[in-house]
Amino acid sequence: MNSVLRILVQRIGLGILTLFIVSIVIFGSVNLLPGDFAQAILGQGATDEAVAAIREQIGLTKPFWVRYFDWLGALVTGDLGVSYSQLMFAANMGGDQLIPITTQIAPRFYNTMFLAGLTAMIAVPFSLFLGVLAALYRGSVFDRGANIFTLSSISSPEFFLAYILILFLAVQGQWLPSLASVKPDMPLGERVYTTLLPALTLTLVVTAHMMRMTRAAIINLLASPYIEMARLKGISPMRVVVKHALPNALAPIINVIALNLAYLITGVVVVEVVFAYPGIGNLFVDAVRTRDIPMVQICCLIFAAAYILLNLTADVLSILSNPRLRHPK
Amino acid sequence: MSRDMALPFGAAVALVVVLLDRALGLGILSALLTLLQLVMTPVGWVVALATPAAAALGAWKWLVYLLLVIAGGYGFRAAGQAMTGNAPFYRDMTLAVAVGYVFAAVVAIAVAYTYSISFSTAGGMPDSYFFFRLAIHGLAAAVVAAILFRQLGMWIGTPGSRKLFRQMPGTAAFGIFIILCYAIAAIFAAWIAPYGQEEVLAKANIIPLVSAEMGGDPGFPLGTDQIGRDIYSRLIYGAQNTVGIAFVTTILAFFLGVTGGFLAAVLQGWTDQVLSRLVDVLMAIPALIFSLLLITAAASLFKGSSLTVAMIVIIAVIDSTRVFRLARAVGMNIVVMDYIEAAKLRGERMSYLIFREVLPNAYAPLLAEFGLRFCFVFLTIAALSFLGLGIQPPLADWGTMVKDLGQFVNYAAFLPQYAMLPLLPAGAIALLTVAVNFVVDWMLHRSSGLKE
Numbered sequence: 073m074n075s076v077l078r079i080l081v082q083r084i085g086l087g088i089l090t091l092f093i094v095s096i097v098i099f100g101s102v103n104l105l106p107g108d109f110a111q112a113i114l115g116q117g118a119t120d121e122a123v124a125a126i127r128e129q130i131g132l133t134k135p136f137w138v139r140y141f142d143w144l145g146a147l148v149t150g151d152l153g154v155s156y157s158q159l160m161f162a163a164n165m166g167g168d169q170l171i172p173i174t175t176q177i178a179p180r181f182y183n184t185m186f187l188a189g190l191t192a193m194i195a196v197p198f199s200l201f202l203g204v205l206a207a208l209y210r211g212s213v214f215d216r217g218a219n220i221f222t223l224s225s226i227s228s229p230e231f232f233l234a235y236i237l238i239l240f241l242a243v244q245g246q247w248l249p250s251l252a253s254v255k256p257d258m259p260l261g262e263r264v265y266t267t268l269l270p271a272l273t274l275t276l277v278v279t280a281h282m283m284r285m286t287r288a289a290i291i292n293l294l295a296s297p298y299i300e301m302a303r304l305k306g307i308s309p310m311r312v313v314v315k316h317a318l319p320n321a322l323a324p325i326i327n328v329i330a331l332n333l334a335y336l337i338t339g340v341v342v343v344e345v346v347f348a349y350p351g352i353g354n355l356f357v358d359a360v361r362t363r364d365i366p367m368v369q370i371c372c373l374i375f376a377a378a379y380i381l382l383n384l385t386a387d388v389l390s391i392l393s394n395p396r397l398r399h400p401k
Numbered sequence: 402m403s404r405d406m407a408l409p410f411g412a413a414v415a416l417v418v419v420l421l422d423r424a425l426g427l428g429i430l431s432a433l434l435t436l437l438q439l440v441m442t443p444v445g446w447v448v449a450l451a452t453p454a455a456a457a458l459g460a461w462k463w464l465v466y467l468l469l470v471i472a473g474g475y476g477f478r479a480a481g482q483a484m485t486g487n488a489p490f491y492r493d494m495t496l497a498v499a500v501g502y503v504f505a506a507v508v509a510i511a512v513a514y515t516y517s518i519s520f521s522t523a524g525g526m527p528d529s530y531f532f533f534r535l536a537i538h539g540l541a542a543a544v545v546a547a548i549l550f551r552q553l554g555m556w557i558g559t560p561g562s563r564k565l566f567r568q569m570p571g572t573a574a575f576g577i578f579i580i581l582c583y584a585i586a587a588i589f590a591a592w593i594a595p596y597g598q599e600e601v602l603a604k605a606n607i608i609p610l611v612s613a614e615m616g617g618d619p620g621f622p623l624g625t626d627q628i629g630r631d632i633y634s635r636l637i638y639g640a641q642n643t644v645g646i647a648f649v650t651t652i653l654a655f656f657l658g659v660t661g662g663f664l665a666a667v668l669q670g671w672t673d674q675v676l677s678r679l680v681d682v683l684m685a686i687p688a689l690i691f692s693l694l695l696i697t698a699a700a701s702l703f704k705g706s707s708l709t710v711a712m713i714v715i716i717a718v719i720d721s722t723r724v725f726r727l728a729r730a731v732g733m734n735i736v737v738m739d740y741i742e743a744a745k746l747r748g749e750r751m752s753y754l755i756f757r758e759v760l761p762n763a764y765a766p767l768l769a770e771f772g773l774r775f776c777f778v779f780l781t782i783a784a785l786s787f788l789g790l791g792i793q794p795p796l797a798d799w800g801t802m803v804k805d806l807g808q809f810v811n812y813a814a815f816l817p818q819y820a821m822l823p824l825l826p827a828g829a830i831a832l833l834t835v836a837v838n839f840v841v842d843w844m845l846h847r848s849s850g851l852k853e
Contacts, residue, residue, distance in 0.1 A: 090685050097682060102698045205497070214501060220572060223842060227776060227834035229783050231803055232827035235810050239820050243813045244529060250811065310495060338689040342784050346807075356690075357788050360697045368697050375690045 079391055087384040094376050095147075099140050102365050143369075150174065155359070155367040173370055177352065179256055181374070184344070184351035186254075188336050190267055191274040196329055199279040203286025204313055210291060222280035230339050234273045234346040241269060252347040270347045274339050282332050289324040293317045323393035330386030334379050470507060474500030512537070531817040547575035569843065576839035583833055587640040596631040598638035598797035604629055609821045617818075623825060626806060632822065635797040636829060642796045643786075644833065646713060647779040653717035654778065655771060658724025663755045663763075665725070666732025677729070680722045688719050689781060695719075696790050709793050712785065720778055727770050731763045738762075765848050772841035776834045783830045799826035 134142070146153060152173035159170070206215045225233065242250035248269045258266065293299065294317060302316045303309075341353035348354070352371055359367035478499040481491035516537055519530030551574040554566030566574070586593060596602060602625060609624035609632065611617035617624070623633040661680075665673040683691070692715050699711040735741065736759065744758050785791030786800025794801060806822040813820035 090682070093682050094685050097686070098694060101695055209498070213505075223572075223838050224831070224835045227780075227838045228831035229780050229787070229800075229827065229834075231784075231787050231807075232824075232831045235803075235807070235820075235823050235827055238810055239532070239813055239824070243811055243820070244532075244817070246814075308495065310497070334687070338687045341689060341693075342787065345788060356693065357790075360693050360700075360788075360790060363697055363700055365697070368694060372686070372690055372694045376686045379687050379690075380685055 076391065080388060083384060083387055083391070087380055091377060091380055094380070095144060095373060096140065098369055098372050098376065099143060100136075102369060103136060103139065147373075152177065152370050153366045156364045157362060157367075173367060176367075177355070177370065177374075180350055180352050180355050183254060183349065184340060184353065186263070187267055187270055187274070187344070187349065187351060188333065188340060190264065190271040191278060191336060192329075192333060194271060195275040195278045195282060195332075198275070199282035200286055200325065202279070203283040204290060204318070206283065206287045207290035207294065208309055208313055210287070218283070222284055225276050225280040226284075230273060230277060230342040231346050233276050234270075234343060237269055237273055237276075238346075241272075250347070252349040254350060267349070270343050270349050273343050273346075274336060277339050278332050278336060281335060282328055285328040285332075286321075286325055289321045289328065290317055292324075293321050323390050326389045326393065327386045330382050330389065334382040334386075337375050337379055337382075470504050471496075471500050473503040473507075477503050529817065532820075543575055544571070546578055547571045550574050550578040572839040573843035576836040576843075579832060579836035580840065583640055583644060583836075586637050587644050590637045590641040594631075594634035594637040596634040598630075598635055598642075599795045600630065600634070602629045602631060608816060608818050609825070611816070611818050624822060626802075626822070630797075632802075632825065635802060636799075636825060638797040639799045639802065639826060639829065642792060643782065643799045643830070644779070646709070646792060646798075647775060647782050650713045650717050650782065651720070651771065651775045651778045653713065654720040654774060655724055655767075657717060657721035659728045659760070659767065660755070661721065662725040662728025662730075663732045663759050664751075665729045666736050667751065667754055667759065673729075676725070680725050683719065683722045684726075688777075689784060691719055692716055692781060692785065693788075693790065696785070700790075705793050706796075709791075709796070712782070712791055716778060716781055716785075720774060720781075723777075724770065724774060727766065728763070731766050732759055735759050735762050769841050769844050769848070772837050772844070776837050776841075779830070779834060799830050802826035803830075 143153070154170045155173055155176065202218065206218045209215055238250045241248045249266055250269065252266050252270050254263055254266050290313065294313075299312060299316055302312050307315075340351065341357060343349070344351045344353035345357055352374060355367065356371035356375070358364075359371060474496060478491060478494050478496065481488075481494070485491055515530065515533060519534050548571070551566055551569060551571065554569075554574070555563050557563075558566075569577075602621075604618065604621075604625060606627060606629075607618045607621045607625040609617070609622065621631055621633070623631075623636065625631055626635070661676055665676045686694075692712075695715045696708075696712060699715065700708060703711045741754065741758055744754055749758075782791050783800040783803075786798050787804050789801070789804060791800055792798040803823050803826050806826070809819045809822040810824075
């Protein structure tokens with residue numbers, strides 16, 4: 073009991089420490105490089121006074137560590153700062169009404185969570201089902217076909233799968249919209265309908281991973297003696313898997329799910345761009361293109377935090393589901 | 402954690418999530434709950450069937466088909482049992498397997514039927530079966546290529562290579578064949594391609610694979626892009642640029658990762674700790690996100706082709722962390738061997754230890770990792786180029802081509818061949834990674850001693 077708690081506290085502490093160091097890496101890698109972003113904001117034709125004023129405003133005159141802790145402190149209190157594109161707009165057009173990053177990001181964060189959630193809802197039951205089937209009938213035509221299909225789908229770039237789905241489901245079939253332009257006031261059903269094509273693309277990628285891992289986990293278990301005992305008792309193969317193998321395969325499977333949701337994070341970026349989906353991935357890519365440093369930092373931190381959190385969850389769940397750790401001698 | 406602790410723990414987690422959700426005012430929870438209800442409960446399924454998405458996909462129709470197939474499977478098994486006098490094959494067949502057979506048969510018949518009618522749609526109408534035929538022909542060509550290539554490998558070559566080809570599964574033979582084709586295209590691009598990669602030709606927007614009266618041109622079988630560059634030539638040069646750059650990046654990543662990993666394994670102690678913790682931190686950020694971040698930083702220093710070089714270095718460093726992990730693990734197993742001890746006692750230099758003692762004994766796992774790593778690097782570069790942040794123009798590159806030609810997929814409603822424009826470069830990327838994965842899969846299977 074105590075040992076488990078200690079391991080858990082240790083892991084969570086490690087996760088927070090990792091996040092802290094990652095925030096230094098993120099902040100450092102865009103701020104330690106030479107190059108003047110004040111100049112970049114205002115363009116080549118700016119006067120020296122204007123550049124100096126902007127430099128003062130975004131704090132480029134201060135030393136690196138002061139800037140980092142200012143940034144981190146503001147971050148912790150929920151102030152994510154103002155993007156350069158907003159500053160540039162204000163500098164060129166006048167006006168003091170700067171929209172903070174928090175307001176820009178919140179609806180997009182929700183959209184991305186919705187897309188990832190919808191993908192998980194479709195992909196998790198589907199891939200578990202297929203993985204169990206492939207493990208049950210391993211070596212059969214179905215298993216070999218599934219192997220070829222999943223390998224191909226893992227290896228294909230996301231945009232290839234996306235264009236194929238657009239071609240068949242949106243252009244030739246006219247069943248689903250090819251642009252996922254969700255709006256905040258959409259009713260849920262319509263929102264699901266609009267988001268379905270990007271979600272299906274992500275499902276194709278994630279299902280392949282999850283299914284292969286589920287299959288491997290179940291096959292590993294099916295070799296153990298108590299499964300052979302269950303078989304010798306004469307119960308049906310499906311019952312052996314569902315009643316005997318699956319509960320014990322839960323730990324690796326939970327791990328697989330968490331790891332693949334972490335994998336979704338990378339896939340979301342490209343898929344959101346293909347479908348012009350208003351999520352964080354799209355925002356991130358736009359910020360990278362315009363070199364909008366504050367926005368890039370925040371988006372990057374959100375992705376990294378989600379990634380660390382999911383990996384941590386996988387870690388914690390596998391500890392919790394391990395009886396040897398739960399009941400120490 | 403004991404059973405009675407699980408409940409308070411779960412409640413605490415749920416409370417934190419709810420409070421966070423309230424505080425940030427995102428409403429994630431309510432949406433997730435509604436979705437969960439939609440997917441998980443029979444009531445939810447009925448509700449889901451009433452949504453516009455289900456209506457658009459004709460979900461009711463498919464539900465009926467599904468029930469019919471299940472009934473067919475039941476009937477098939479019953480008929481088999483009755484006709485063979487309850488032979489073991491039918492007697493022990495589970496319903497799932499019976500449904501599987503019927504489903505496969507239905508799909509095969511549907512495919513054959515669709516193929517047979519796909520030629521008859523002529524005369525003005527857009528050819529809606531174009532991609533269906535293309536897929537069938539492509540699959541058939543792949544199967545034929547794999548069989549012929551394997552036969553060729555069995556006839557020529559040394560006895561050892563002949564044996565290798567005899568034991569090889571069809572997918573691996575196909576993979577090797579495709580990799581060879583790409584290598585030839587990349588090396589001899591300048592001789593194979595009819596035009597230069599940046600050569601702007603007379604006519605823009607020539608549609609691929611159609612006759613002249615439909616907007617095609619026999620001189621440009623795969624068409625031209627918006628500013629009139631030959632797609633076929635650019636695809637060939639893309640093999641040189643995209644695959645070449647990915648290959649160089651992978652080699653660089655391997656050089657960094659393997660050197661670091663073996664150093665950590667051989668020296669251990671402080672070096673190992675510092676390198677491993679550094680790699681841990683770098684691996685805590687997803688690779689694509691991290692490379693986008695570093696490219697943002699690099700873009701303020703470099704422009705054009707030097708940005709491409711910066712991207713190569715960035716991706717190589719990020720991917721070398723993954724190689725480091727494997728190289729260190731493999732190296733750790735090797736350095737405890739007696740022959741390393743003997744070499745150390747002989748007073749050999751560090752470089753001798755790493756490159757002459759450890760490396761030759763780590764070839765097999767590293768080679769498989771090289772294939773996988775190449776796929777990841779290749780896909781990352783393709784994704785970055787697709788986002789417009791990878792390989793910079795004017796180099797012909799598949800990811801950039803997909804980005805530039807992507808809009809044409811929407812014209813496929815008028816003429817399906819339009820969609821070939823983005824699908825050709827995207828498919829070229831997919832085909833190579835699939836081929837490499839097939840080969841790596843076979844290699845891993847072989848080296849693991851044919852388990853299962």
